[in-house]
Amino acid sequence: AQSVTQPDIHITVSEGASLELRCNYSYGATPYLFWYVQSPGQGLQLLLKYFSGDTLVQGIKGFEAEFKRSQSSFNLRKPSVHWSDAAEYFCAVGLTGGFKTIFGAGTRLFVKA
Amino acid sequence: DAGVTQSPTHLIKTRGQQVTLRCSPISGHKSVSWYQQVLGQGPQFIFQYYEKEERGRGNFPDRFSARQFPNYSSELNVNALLLGDSALYLCASRSDPTNYGYTFGSGTRLTVV
Numbered sequence: 001a002q003s004v005t006q007p008d009i010h011i012t013v014s015e016g017a018s019l020e021l022r023c024n025y026s027y028g029a030t031p032y033l034f035w036y037v038q039s040p041g042q043g044l045q046l047l048l049k050y051f052s053g054d055t056l057v058q059g060i061k062g063f064e065a066e067f068k069r070s071q072s073s074f075n076l077r078k079p080s081v082h083w084s085d086a087a088e089y090f091c092a093v094g095l096t097g098g099f100k101t102i103f104g105a106g107t108r109l110f111v112k113a
Numbered sequence: 114d115a116g117v118t119q120s121p122t123h124l125i126k127t128r129g130q131q132v133t134l135r136c137s138p139i140s141g142h143k144s145v146s147w148y149q150q151v152l153g154q155g156p157q158f159i160f161q162y163y164e165k166e167e168r169g170r171g172n173f174p175d176r177f178s179a180r181q182f183p184n185y186s187s188e189l190n191v192n193a194l195l196l197g198d199s200a201l202y203l204c205a206s207r208s209d210p211t212n213y214g215y216t217f218g219s220g221t222r223l224t225v226v
Contacts, residue, residue, distance in 0.1 A: 004155075034214060042201055043117070043217035044156070088156050094214075099169030101215070103155030110191075 003033045012110040013081050021107050022078040022089030028041045032094035033074040034101070035065055047089075048093050050074065056064035061085070085113045115140070117206050117218035122200065125224045126194050134189045134221045138206030144168075145187040147179055148203040156203055160185055163209065191223075199225045 003026045013019050025031055032051055036044040048059025055067040065076045074091060091104045118137045120179035126132050138145050144163040148156035158171035176192045185206075192200055201222050205215035 041219070042217045043213075044205075045217070046214050049214045065197075074189045092155075099161050100158050100171070102158070103148075105153075 002093060002095060002102050004093050004102050006089075006091055006104035006107045008107045009105075010108040010110065011054065012112060014112050015050045015083050016080050018077075018082045019078045019085070019109070021089050021091075021109070023074045023076065023092070023104060024071065024072050025074065025093045027093050027095070029096050031074075032096075033065075033067060034078045034092040035063070035074075036090045036092060036103075037087050038090065039060075040108075044090060047076070066080065081109075081111055083113070085109060117204055117216055119191050119204050119218040119221050121221060122219070123222045123224075125226060128194055128196060130194050131192045132194060132223060134183075134191075134202050134204075134223070136189070136204030136206075136218060137189070138185050138204075140143045140217055142216070144209055145181055145185065146207075147187070147189045147207045148205065149173075150201040151202055152200070152207065159189070161198070172182035181214050186222050194225045196225050199223060216218055 005024045014030050017099050038044045045093045047063050049096040050057045050067045058064050063078050087108045088108045090106045094101045117211045118187045120135045146161040146221045147159040161169040165181045181187045181188045203219040203220045
């Protein structure tokens with residue numbers, strides 16, 4: 001069965017420090033991978049997506065993610081975190097055909113001064 | 114341009130009642146999906162509609178139904194509400210089902226008491 005695992009329920013990072021959020025997926029076909037961010041009381045905003053090609057993808061707000069097929073991973077990174085990055089981050093896999101996207105349980109990011 | 118708009122933003126219902134949630138997609142987007150996000154979890158897929166036809170359905174009981182109108186707006190109906198239906202209901206739109214990557218609305222917070 002298809003699934004997305006985000007091993008870290010929450011992470012605390014100091015402002016200015018680097019960030020890596022982990023994501024592992026289980027899907028038999030070519031995955032379409034996404035990272036979304038959700039601020040409290042808000043909907044989800046698409047940060048970046050991977051369909052094919054270069055395994056390092058750039059997104060908005062200075063985020064990037066790397067697809068590693070051998071590890072079934074799609075980790076999100078940012079070199080320097082800002083206080084405004086505090087939010088919940090969701091990794092997701094889009095199933096072939098486009099009719100369904102499966103989300104992980106999310107990782108809540110806290111940023112300390 | 115207006116984003117995905119959902120109404121109402123908050124709703125309180127009693128167990129056993131029925132509720133209708135509304136969604137207007139981004140202009141030009143013909144595909145609308147509904148997701149349920151229970152507190153502390155990632156969004157769970159409920160329905161996808163494209164060109165007024167149901168294209169996908171998640172693992173939800175028949176109490177959940179939806180429809181899409183000729184102007185591509187959509188309604189989600191939930192009958193015989195249970196306490197467990199309390200959640201944030203998210204609507205997402207995209208231009209067509211093969212255009213992966215949703216634009217989400219801010220959601221409707223449903224509380225069942």
